[in-house]
Amino acid sequence: MSTPANEDGAVFCIRTVRSTSAGIWLGDNPFNFSLPLLLFQITIIFITTRLTHSILSHLGQPLVISQLIGGIILGPYVIGRNKGFHDVMFSTKAREQLDTIAFLCLMIFLFLVGVKTDLSMIRKTGKKAVGVAILSTLLPITIVVLMQIARGHTNALLFLFYLVSKCSTTSYTVLSCVLEELNLLSSKLGRIALSAALIGDFFNYFNSSIFIAVSVGMRTTALAGVKSLLALIFFVLFITLVLRPVVIWMIKKTPEGRMLDEWCFLFILFFALALGLATDLIGHRATMGPFYFGLLLPGGPPLGMTMVEKLDRLVCGVFLPVLIAVAGLRMDLGQLDLLDWGILEIILFLCAAGKFIGALLPCLYCRMSLRDAVTIALMMSTKGIFEIEIANSWLDTQVVDAQQHSMLLFVVILFGGATAPLVKLLYRPEDRFVVNKRRTILHLNPNVELRVLSCVHSQDHVRPIISLLEASTPSPDSPLCIYVLHLSPLAGRSAAVLHPYNKHKNSSSMSSSTFTTESDHIFKAFLYLEQQFAGTVSVLPYIGISPYTTMHDYVCSLALDKKASLIILPFHRGVAIDGTIKAVESTTQEVNMHVLRYAPCSVGILVNQVGGGSTSKGLVANRIVVFFLGGADDREALAYAMRMAINPLVEVMVVRIRLQRGWEGEERMDDEVVEGFRRERRVVYREEVVRDSTGTAGVIKGMVSEEFEGLVVVGRREGVVSALTEGLDMWSEYPELGVLGDMLASPEFGDKVATLVVQQQRRVGGGVAPAPALVVERGGGYGNINANNSSPKNSRRMVHKGVDDE
Numbered sequence: 069m070s071t072p073a074n075e076d077g078a079v080f081c082i083r084t085v086r087s088t089s090a091g092i093w094l095g096d097n098p099f100n101f102s103l104p105l106l107l108f109q110i111t112i113i114f115i116t117t118r119l120t121h122s123i124l125s126h127l128g129q130p131l132v133i134s135q136l137i138g139g140i141i142l143g144p145y146v147i148g149r150n151k152g153f154h155d156v157m158f159s160t161k162a163r164e165q166l167d168t169i170a171f172l173c174l175m176i177f178l179f180l181v182g183v184k185t186d187l188s189m190i191r192k193t194g195k196k197a198v199g200v201a202i203l204s205t206l207l208p209i210t211i212v213v214l215m216q217i218a219r220g221h222t223n224a225l226l227f228l229f230y231l232v233s234k235c236s237t238t239s240y241t242v243l244s245c246v247l248e249e250l251n252l253l254s255s256k257l258g259r260i261a262l263s264a265a266l267i268g269d270f271f272n273y274f275n276s277s278i279f280i281a282v283s284v285g286m287r288t289t290a291l292a293g294v295k296s297l298l299a300l301i302f303f304v305l306f307i308t309l310v311l312r313p314v315v316i317w318m319i320k321k322t323p324e325g326r327m328l329d330e331w332c333f334l335f336i337l338f339f340a341l342a343l344g345l346a347t348d349l350i351g352h353r354a355t356m357g358p359f360y361f362g363l364l365l366p367g368g369p370p371l372g373m374t375m376v377e378k379l380d381r382l383v384c385g386v387f388l389p390v391l392i393a394v395a396g397l398r399m400d401l402g403q404l405d406l407l408d409w410g411i412l413e414i415i416l417f418l419c420a421a422g423k424f425i426g427a428l429l430p431c432l433y434c435r436m437s438l439r440d441a442v443t444i445a446l447m448m449s450t451k452g453i454f455e456i457e458i459a460n461s462w463l464d465t466q467v468v469d470a471q472q473h474s475m476l477l478f479v480v481i482l483f484g485g486a487t488a489p490l491v492k493l494l495y496r497p498e499d500r501f502v503v504n505k506r507r508t509i510l511h512l513n514p515n516v517e518l519r520v521l522s523c524v525h526s527q528d529h530v531r532p533i534i535s536l537l538e539a540s541t542p543s544p545d546s547p548l549c550i551y552v553l554h555l556s557p558l559a560g561r562s563a564a565v566l567h568p569y570n571k572h573k574n575s576s577s578m579s580s581s582t583f584t585t586e587s588d589h590i591f592k593a594f595l596y597l598e599q600q601f602a603g604t605v606s607v608l609p610y611i612g613i614s615p616y617t618t619m620h621d622y623v624c625s626l627a628l629d630k631k632a633s634l635i636i637l638p639f640h641r642g643v644a645i646d647g648t649i650k651a652v653e654s655t656t657q658e659v660n661m662h663v664l665r666y667a668p669c670s671v672g673i674l675v676n677q678v679g680g681g682s683t684s685k686g687l688v689a690n691r692i693v694v695f696f697l698g699g700a701d702d703r704e705a706l707a708y709a710m711r712m713a714i715n716p717l718v719e720v721m722v723v724r725i726r727l728q729r730g731w732e733g734e735e736r737m738d739d740e741v742v743e744g745f746r747r748e749r750r751v752v753y754r755e756e757v758v759r760d761s762t763g764t765a766g767v768i769k770g771m772v773s774e775e776f777e778g779l780v781v782v783g784r785r786e787g788v789v790s791a792l793t794e795g796l797d798m799w800s801e802y803p804e805l806g807v808l809g810d811m812l813a814s815p816e817f818g819d820k821v822a823t824l825v826v827q828q829q830r831r832v833g834g835g836v837a838p839a840p841a842l843v844v845e846r847g848g849g850y851g852n853i854n855a856n857n858s859s860p861k862n863s864r865r866m867v868h869k870g871v872d873d874e
Contacts, residue, residue: 109162110169112157117134130249132452133484139392143398163394170390174453178359184367186565187364200264201265203430204445208235211422212228212422215418238447241453246491251617253563276352276353327369340362367560395459400471424449451484501628508633517549518540522537522552523635530590534593539692547606552608553623557655569591633670634671634672634708638656639660657802670826675824690778691777694722696724702785703738704826705781721751722754725758758792764792765796768808783806
C-alpha cells in the first residue's frame, strides 16, 4: 500500500496498481489495473462528449462547450451520483493518470497551434486590430485596478493585475477554433479578430513572464527573480538561434508537396516535449515551451501539414477532450451559488464588460457598422480551452478554491456558449457581396478595361485559362486586367491567408533557387502573358489559403474589392497526362457552387477535358461557337463572345436556337443583343428553328463534330424552364454547368471541345437572389418528344455571314 499526501495535508491510501490484468477468467477485475481503466475512461469520455455535441451542435454550441458539459454529465451530480461508477471511473487514483495524459496532449496541442499560427499577421495588422487588441486588454485591467484602489485594497495589486490580465485575454487558440467551427476563418471580421487576439496573446505571455519573475524575487531574493527572467530569455534565444534554423534546414531538404521525413518529424516532436520540460524546470508553465517553439517555426507545408496529418486527429479528437471533460468532472455544482456574489464574480463581470466595450469602441471609431462592431466584440469575448486550462492550474496550485473554480468554468460555459451562436446570427459574410451596380460584360463599355479574376487550383488549370484570356481581345483600345488567385486548401495553418504575390522578389528567386513553389510556376506563366501583351494586359497575382468551406469568400471578396466584371473558375474535372479524365477533389465543386451563388459579378466555369498526354492540343480558343437560347445568362455569354470577336485571330459563330412557334419571356432583350452582335464584322450568325429539346440536342450534336476544334460558350440558364431544354436535365450530373454545359461536359462531347459556361451577375441592389425567377418559354403544339426529331434536318435554318453577306 502507498500513502501519498496532497498539498492540503489529506492522506490517501492507494492500493499498488499494476498495468495489465490476467483477465476476468482468472478472477481479475480489469478496473483494478491502470491500462484497462485508462482505456475505459477515454472511451466513456469520448462517447459522452460526442453524444453531447451531437445534440448541442444544433443549438450552435462549439465543441469545447459540449465537451465541458459532457464532463459535468459524467460528474458527481449526474451519472457520477452512482457511487460505484464514480469510485471506479473518477476516484482520486483513477483521475491521476487521466490528468497526466490530458496535460501531455495539451502540450502537443499548443505546439500544433503555434506551428499553425502565422506571425506575419502581426506585421499586416491594421489599425482596427491594434486598437481592439490594446483597448480590450487594458480597459478591463484599468477598471478592476481602479476599483481595488478605490476600495483601499492595494496590498494585492500585483496578483490582481495578473489575474485580470488572464481573464481579459482573448486566446488566439480559442478564437481560431471557434471561427473554424463557424466557417469564418476567411471572413474579413474573422481576420481582424484573429490579428487582435494574436497581439493580446503576446501581451499576456509577457505579463506572465514578468509576474513569475517578480513572484520568485519576492519569495526568495531579487537575484533569483532576475535569474528566472534571464533563463526565459536564454530559452527563447536558444529556440530562435539554434532550433529554428535546424528545422528550416529540414524543411528546405523536403521536396515540394511532400511531408517531412519520419526522423525529422520525431526530432521536432521530441524537442517540443523536451522544451516543455525545460520551461517547467525554470518555473514557467510546461505548455509555454512547446507553444513558443511552434510559434517561431514556419507554418504551412511541409512542417504544418506533417504535424497536422500525423497528430491533429489523435490529439484533438481523442485525448484533448479528456482534459476538458475532467475539468467538468471537477466542477462542484453543489457549491455554485450564483446569488452569492463575491469579489471573484465582480472581477469576472467587470472583465467581461470592459473587454466587450474595449473591443467595441475602436471599431466604432474606425466607422464600422454597429452590427460588425458588436460581432467583433463578441468574437473577442469568447471563452474556451485556454480559460479551462487556467482554471484547472489555479485549482491545482490552490490559487482558487472549488467554488471559485466552478464559477470560472461557469463563466466559460456562459460566454463560450452564448457568443458563438450570436456571432453566427449577426454575421453573414456573404451579405457584403450584394452590390448596387451592374458588374457584367454586357453592361461594360467595349472601350473600358475588362477586369477578370482568374482562379487557379493547380498548374493543370493554367494553360486553358491563358488560352481563353489570349482570345479576350487585349488591345490598347480594350485593355485587359487579370487578377490571378491561386487557391490552396488550409493545411498546417490556423488562420486563412489572402495576400498579393511579390512578383519582383520571386522572379529573381525563381531563376536562382531550386526551391520554387507551385505558386511561382503558376504566376510565372501569367506574368509571361503580361510581357507578351505589354501595355494592354496587366497581371496582378494573389495567393489565397483557406478551408474549402470558406474559399468562396476570398474569391468573392477579391472580385468585389477589385471591381471585376467576370470570375473564371476551373471545372473540377480535367485531363490526366495519359489522356484519361481525372476528377479533382469534390470540394472544388462545392467552391464553384458557392461562388455562383454569392458572386458580386458574372461567373464563367471553364470545362477543359480535351486531349491529354503528348498529343494534347488543349484548349483552342481561336474558334468559338456560342449557342444562344435566350435569357440573361445567354446574353452575358454572347457579350463575352462579342468582346472576343474584335480579335482578328478569333473566329466567332453564334447559333441561335428558337422554337418553331411562339416565343415568350425576354425575346425583345435577346433580339437587341443579337442584332448588336450581327453588326460586328468577322462573325458568323446562324439561326436554327426547332420543335423541342430533342431538336436542340440535335443541333448541338451536329455542330460539335469530331472535326470541330475550339471553344463552346453557353449560358448556365439555371432556373429557366424552357421547351428548348425540357427533359434534358434528367441526365444532368453537374448542376453548376446548367443543362447545355452538362451535356457538353459529358463523355460524348467532353473530349472534343472545351466549354465556357457563363452566369450573369445575380446579386444586385438590396436583394439576394441565388436563382433567377422562372422564365417559361412556350412553343405550343409540338406534341411529344421523340427520337425522330433529333436530326437537324427537322429544323429550318437561316444563315447570315457578317454584315456584308446580309
